[in-house]
Amino acid sequence: MKDFRDLKVWDRAHQLTLNVYKTTGNFPKEERYGLTSQIRRCSASVAANIAEGCGRHGNGEFHRFLQIAAGSASELDYHLLLANDLHFLKPTDYRSLFQSLLELRRMLTALIVKVAAERQ
Numbered sequence: 001m002k003d004f005r006d007l008k009v010w011d012r013a014h015q016l017t018l019n020v021y022k023t024t025g026n027f028p029k030e031e032r033y034g035l036t037s038q039i040r041r042c043s044a045s046v047a048a049n050i051a052e053g054c055g056r057h058g059n060g061e062f063h064r065f066l067q068i069a070a071g072s073a074s075e076l077d078y079h080l081l082l083a084n085d086l087h088f089l090k091p092t093d094y095r096s097l098f099q100s101l102l103e104l105r106r107m108l109t110a111l112i113v114k115v116a117a118e119r120q
Contacts, residue, residue: 002054002062003054004050004051004053004054004055007050007054007111008107009050009104009107009108009111010047010050010051010054012100012103012104012107013046013047013050013069013104013108014047015100016043016046016047016097016100016101016104017040017043017044017046017047019096019097019100020039020040020043020076020097021040021043023089023093023097024036024039024040024083026088027083027088028088031088035079035082035083035086035088038079039076039079039080039083042072042073042075042076042079043072043076045068045069045072045075046069046072046073046076046104046108047069049065049066049068049069049072050065050066050069050108052065053065053066053068053069059115059118059119060119062115063112063115063116063119066108066111066112066115067112069108070105070108070109070112073101073104073105073108074105076101077098077101077105080094080097080098080101
């Protein structure tokens with residue numbers, strides 16, 4: 001069992017989630033249960049799945065939860081793009097969130113590859 005707090009990728013995911021919550025607080029009120037909720041949930045899902053994978057036994061389960069986290073990151077990528085196209089995000093906020101997400105996805109992919117190699 002690993003402590004997820006020791007992983008830089010988890011810390012980046014957590015920081016991104018905090019920024020997502022702060023930024024989506026400015027979305028239209030009618031989106032509270034729509035896009036705002038969806039963006040927040042998939043963002044938090046990335047960090048939560050990394051944490052859950054750390055609590056599982058063996059690299060096989062850890063690898064599976066990292067893949068689920070990567071799927072949530074892809075979902076977040078789309079929802080941020082949609083929010084940007086709907087003009088719910090300031091262009092500077094979108095660029096900042098997108099860059100953070102891009103870095104997170106690269107880190108997550110590298111960890112997935114590393115864990116997969118250790119499984120063999």
